[in-house]
Amino acid sequence: xxxxxxxxxxxxxxxxxxxxxxxxxxxxxxxxxxxxxxxxxxxxxxxxxxxxxxxxxxxxxxxxxxxxxxxxxxxxxxxxxxxxxxxxxxxxxxxxxxxxxxxxxxxxxxxxxxxxxxxxxxxxxxxxxxxxxxxxxxxxxxxxxxxxxxxxxxxxxxxxxxxxxxxxxxxxxxxxxxxxxxxxxxxxxxxxxxxxxxxxxxxxxxxxxxxxxxxxxxxxxxxxxxxxxxxxxxxxxxxxxxxxxxxxxxxxxxxxxxxxxxxxxxxxxxxxxxxxxxxxxxxxxxxxxxxxxxxxxxxxxxxxxxxxxxxxxxxxxxxxxxxxxxxxxxxxxxxxxxxxxxxxxxxxxxxxxxxxxxxxxxxxxxxxxxxxxxxxxxxxxxxxxxxxxxxxxxxxxxxxxxxxxxxxxxxxxxxxxxxxxxxxxxxxxxxxx
Numbered sequence: 360x361x362x363x364x365x366x367x368x369x370x371x372x373x374x375x376x377x378x379x380x381x382x383x384x385x386x387x388x389x390x391x392x393x394x395x396x397x398x399x400x401x402x403x404x405x406x407x408x409x410x411x412x413x414x415x416x417x418x419x420x421x422x423x424x425x426x427x428x429x430x431x432x433x434x435x436x437x438x439x440x441x442x443x444x445x446x447x448x449x450x451x452x453x454x455x456x457x458x459x460x461x462x463x464x465x466x467x468x469x470x471x472x473x474x475x476x477x478x479x480x481x482x483x484x485x486x487x488x489x490x491x492x493x494x495x496x497x498x499x500x501x502x503x504x505x506x507x508x509x510x511x512x513x514x515x516x517x518x519x520x521x522x523x524x525x526x527x528x529x530x531x532x533x534x535x536x537x538x539x540x541x542x543x544x545x546x547x548x549x550x551x552x553x554x555x556x557x558x559x560x561x562x563x564x565x566x567x568x569x570x571x572x573x574x575x576x577x578x579x580x581x582x583x584x585x586x587x588x589x590x591x592x593x594x595x596x597x598x599x600x601x602x603x604x605x606x607x608x609x610x611x612x613x614x615x616x617x618x619x620x621x622x623x624x625x626x627x628x629x630x631x632x633x634x635x636x637x638x639x640x641x642x643x644x645x646x647x648x649x650x651x652x653x654x655x656x657x658x659x660x661x662x663x664x665x666x667x668x669x670x671x672x673x674x675x676x677x678x679x680x681x682x683x684x685x686x687x688x689x690x691x692x693x694x695x696x697x698x699x700x701x702x703x704x705x706x707x708x709x710x711x712x713x714x715x716x717x718x719x720x721x722x723x724x725x726x727x728x729x730x731x732x733x734x735x736x737x738x739x740x741x742x743x744x745x746x747x748x749x750x751x752x753x754x755x756x757x758x759x760x761x762x763x764x765x766x767x768x769x770x771x772x773x774x775x776x777x778x779x780x781x782x783x784x785x786x787x788x789x790x791x792x
Contacts (some may be wrong), residue, residue, distance in 0.1 A: 575777030597624030671779020
């Protein structure tokens with residue numbers, strides 16, 4: 360199981376892009392990962408030596424258990440298919456084991472799962488460390504809503520390039536193509552599809568008139584509030600979704616510099632810009648080493664979409680449940696503070712920096728900003744631009760509002776309509792000495 364070895368589900372699924380039943384393969388794989396931490400402990404008691412079972416066979420058992428518990432397939436048909444898959448894996452000697460374990464799971468699953476479900480982490484298929492951090496950070500009802508949302512299926516949201524066409528016109532294009540969609544009323548560029556579709560089927564995608572981007576991520580450009588003639592830095596910019604939106608949102612910027620430390624991910628920025636018919640100065644560099652790319656001329660606006668645990672986008676990437684560890688959070692928060700301080704050093708007096716993560720953990724969000732403000736005498740928190748996050752929309756989306764303090768935490772969930780994002784705005788009051 361590639362994810363169990365520390366690689367992402369996208370890497371695991373990359374080899375299945377051209378197979379006839381790609382959608383089904385993807386659904387089964389992601390569903391099994393989403394519910395792995397509930398299903399694997401239920402399978403464990405049925406194995407005489409759980410640690411002695413090969414990783415591929417264990418993954419097969421979990422995937423079959425997922426189909427038994429969460430699909431409409433006949434359980435016995437799932438068992439037979441799993442036995443056939445065992446032979447495909449060239450594990451013929453294990454067919455008896457797979458058959459026996461899954462037949463027992465079919466018979467005893469209510470009892471097996473009831474034991475797992477006694478704990479919140481097991482019942483919701485989340486790592487215990489993450490549940491503990493959530494319960495410490497949020498009231499019980501909010502914690503429950505986040506865990507529930509993480510196990511849901513995220514909407515496919517589009518960003519329309521409003522400089523190249525009106526949203527209403529694009530909605531008409533979708534309707535003409537037989538694609539059901541509706542506007543996201545509180546965000547002018549956003550369109551939500553009723554059902555996900557392949558990118559190749561999207562009108563205008565190849566020409567760059569529309570992109571796929573969660574509505575929560577689409578808040579970055581208007582919250583940054585860049586103006587024509589300004590010099591802007593997009594720090595930690597890969598894969599370039601926000602870079603493209605900044606260029607669409609604000610015409611006639613003096614310059615936009617997009618920086619990321621990963622050469623392969625920088626290529627993604629360039630690919631996205633080519634599709635969008637946009638240009639920026641794209642640099643492979645570590646923001647913590649400004650001397651490696653910065654010419655010394657301050658930026659008027661800086662967007663810092665900091666590397667984080669991605670715990671706000673678990674519903675899109677359920678492998679985060681298996682890949683992240685509690686020790687990661689301290690390392691990430693330390694790196695975030697370093698990057699924030701380095702980026703702030705490139706900000707012009709009177710300029711503003713927007714700090715963003717796709718995390719719901721205070722350790723990576725408000726606590727990082729608070730530590731930064733305590734260390735930087737020339738920095739002050741400022742209110743997020745008014746009208747971008749109207750109070751009624753915040754309440755409807757289930758956000759934790761904090762605009763008055765220069766920050767807002769959006770939570771994932773059906774009521775929210777966004778993934779989990781954190782935004783905070785700081786301003787440089789004087790030149791650094």
